[in-house]
Amino acid sequence: MAARADGRAAxxxxxxxxxxxxxxxxxxxxxxxxxxxxxxxxxxAPGDVLVVTQKVVSKAEGRIVVLADVExxxxxxxxxxxxxxxxxxxxxxxxxxxxIVRMDRGIIIAETHHGFICANAGVDASNVAPDTVCxxxxxxxxxxxxxxQEIAGFFGIDPSTAPGVVISDTFGRPWRAGQVNVAxxxxxLAPVVDYRGQRDGAGYELHVTMLAVADELASAxxxxxxxxxxRPVVVVRGYEPAVAMAPGTGRDLVxxxxxxxxx
Amino acid sequence: MAARADGRAAxxxxxxxxxxxxxxxxxxxxxxxxxxxxxxxxxxAPGDVLVVTQKVVSKAEGRIVVLADVExxxxxxxxxxxxxxxxxxxxxxxxxxxxIVRMDRGIIIAETHHGFICANAGVDASNVAPDTVCxxxxxxxxxxxxxxQEIAGFFGIDPSTAPGVVISDTFGRPWRAGQVNVAxxxxxLAPVVDYRGQRDGAGYELHVTMLAVADELASAxxxxxxxxxxRPVVVVRGYEPAVAMAPGTGRDLVxxxxxxxxx
Numbered sequence: 169m170a171a172r173a174d175g176r177a178a179x180x181x182x183x184x185x186x187x188x189x190x191x192x193x194x195x196x197x198x199x200x201x202x203x204x205x206x207x208x209x210x211x212x213a214p215g216d217v218l219v220v221t222q223k224v225v226s227k228a229e230g231r232i233v234v235l236a237d238v239e240x241x242x243x244x245x246x247x248x249x250x251x252x253x254x255x256x257x258x259x260x261x262x263x264x265x266x267x268i269v270r271m272d273r274g275i276i277i278a279e280t281h282h283g284f285i286c287a288n289a290g291v292d293a294s295n296v297a298p299d300t301v302c303x304x305x306x307x308x309x310x311x312x313x314x315x316x317q318e319i320a321g322f323f324g325i326d327p328s329t330a331p332g333v334v335i336s337d338t339f340g341r342p343w344r345a346g347q348v349n350v351a352x353x354x355x356x357l358a359p360v361v362d363y364r365g366q367r368d369g370a371g372y373e374l375h376v377t378m379l380a381v382a383d384e385l386a387s388a389x390x391x392x393x394x395x396x397x398x399r400p401v402v403v404v405r406g407y408e409p410a411v412a413m414a415p416g417t418g419r420d421l422v423x424x425x426x427x428x429x430x431x
Numbered sequence: 432m433a434a435r436a437d438g439r440a441a442x443x444x445x446x447x448x449x450x451x452x453x454x455x456x457x458x459x460x461x462x463x464x465x466x467x468x469x470x471x472x473x474x475x476a477p478g479d480v481l482v483v484t485q486k487v488v489s490k491a492e493g494r495i496v497v498l499a500d501v502e503x504x505x506x507x508x509x510x511x512x513x514x515x516x517x518x519x520x521x522x523x524x525x526x527x528x529x530x531i532v533r534m535d536r537g538i539i540i541a542e543t544h545h546g547f548i549c550a551n552a553g554v555d556a557s558n559v560a561p562d563t564v565c566x567x568x569x570x571x572x573x574x575x576x577x578x579x580q581e582i583a584g585f586f587g588i589d590p591s592t593a594p595g596v597v598i599s600d601t602f603g604r605p606w607r608a609g610q611v612n613v614a615x616x617x618x619x620l621a622p623v624v625d626y627r628g629q630r631d632g633a634g635y636e637l638h639v640t641m642l643a644v645a646d647e648l649a650s651a652x653x654x655x656x657x658x659x660x661x662r663p664v665v666v667v668r669g670y671e672p673a674v675a676m677a678p679g680t681g682r683d684l685v686x687x688x689x690x691x692x693x694x
Contacts, residue, residue: 179444411659423606
């Protein structure tokens with residue numbers, strides 16, 4: 169069982185950036201993050217991945233809804249009343265949904281226009297001002313690409329070698345307790361690493377292994393960015409994909425019904 | 432936005448242990464892992480978590496089936512023939528299942544006796560000798576507790592302050608492409624961190640946030656332990672739960688149908 173060719177132990181470092189201020193609509197988030205990287209004494213290194221929580225991305229992009237401005241439908245009113253919820257918030261959830269997967273006990277599991285299936289279509293009242301809610305970015309892949317470009321610009325790096333960016337959000341899932349962070353936007357890295365055709369240590373040809381590494385990076389970062397930490401960005405250093413793959417997007421992580429055996 | 436009380440940046444280190452030999456039935460895996468920790472120049476530190484892939488645990492516990500010894504049922508034969516599979520392997524999958532969730536395109540999504548829902552009931556032909564398959568540990572929580580005890584013994588640490596242990600496996604999931612590693616066995620840490628009742632930075636009381644941190648630790652470690660790496664154990668250093676919680680088990684991550692809105 170060989171050590172790495174360079175003799176070093178394989179190591180991944182996750183560094184939670186401190187000192188990122190409260191983000192306001194219109195803020196140049198990429199520059200804010202780049203500034204925090206610089207203040208922490210780091211400089212982007214090849215292979216770095218930045219995991220950025222959805223909340224700060226949505227705030228920078230102005231994806232905040234003031235509930236006082238929302239006129240709920242009768243349907244929203246009825247569901248909200250039954251479960252003791254705010255009908256305006258239910259209305260926002262319905263507007264962000266293309267399909268309701270389940271609607272029970274005051275919770276709506278919805279498919280968003282991005283194709284994500286998650287609670288309340290990603291609409292969330294935590295870590296925002298009272299009587300407002302936060303929506304998912306319109307196009308999280310574009311958000312990730314923009315952040316990557318801004319960070320490359322700040323440090324004067326060739327954009328093609330700039331750190332990869334993962335935008336993360338907290339999703340529930342069937343069969344298992346609790347939520348985990350997953351990747352909703354990706355730029356500059358392969359979100360899924362495909363092992364098919366590779367041979368393992370025993371010479372066995374792998375047939376089905378495809379690892380959603382962008383989700384794993386998002387989950388790893390959550391251990392530092394968690395909702396109580398006020399630490400929305402993590403630098404992941406030392407990640408090396410098991411198989412070289414072309415970069416992709418967060419949409420590659422959305423599995424259509426025709427390919428989804430678990431659905 | 433405060434930095435940590437001690438002024439240091441929050442950092443998580445994941446160290447992939449090198450030099451763990453091929454594991455055979457009956458091996459004292461805890462001692463093998465402890466030896467690898469020692470050879471890497473590390474000593475367990477408070478809060479460390481060891482993530483150990485299921486394959487080495489199963490091998491040490493002799494959970495290997497020689498396919499030549501398996502007599503497939505007619506049902507296994509029919510399904511295998513239709514999809515070009517080995518009927519003996521299908522038979523093993525059926526024996527490891529308590530319920531078939533889906534059976535199509537040669538793949539069986541099954542509920543195991545532990546309550547896990549996963550492809551082929553966790554039966555796997557990768558990284559084992561030809562014409563054998565590997566089963567999940569009978570009781571992965573007990574396996575994790577035993578490893579923890581052996582490692583504490585090796586280093587002469589009080590078992591109650593020994594590193595937490597997560598046994599990980601690679602599971603698919605609905606709606607999202609690719610697989611991720613999750614925790615199937617846990618000892619010495621809280622698998623789910625419950626934020627309910629905590630207030631976020633904006634003073635909002637969190638109502639539903641429960642993070643499956645053991646799954647996130649398993650996913651993080653997969654970035655180093657992946658199937659091509661021959662590196663089955665990762666030391667996670669620097670993890671601090673967001674909320675202090677009592678230790679639990681991997682069974683806490685299994686969500687019954689009555690609580691599962693996503694199912």
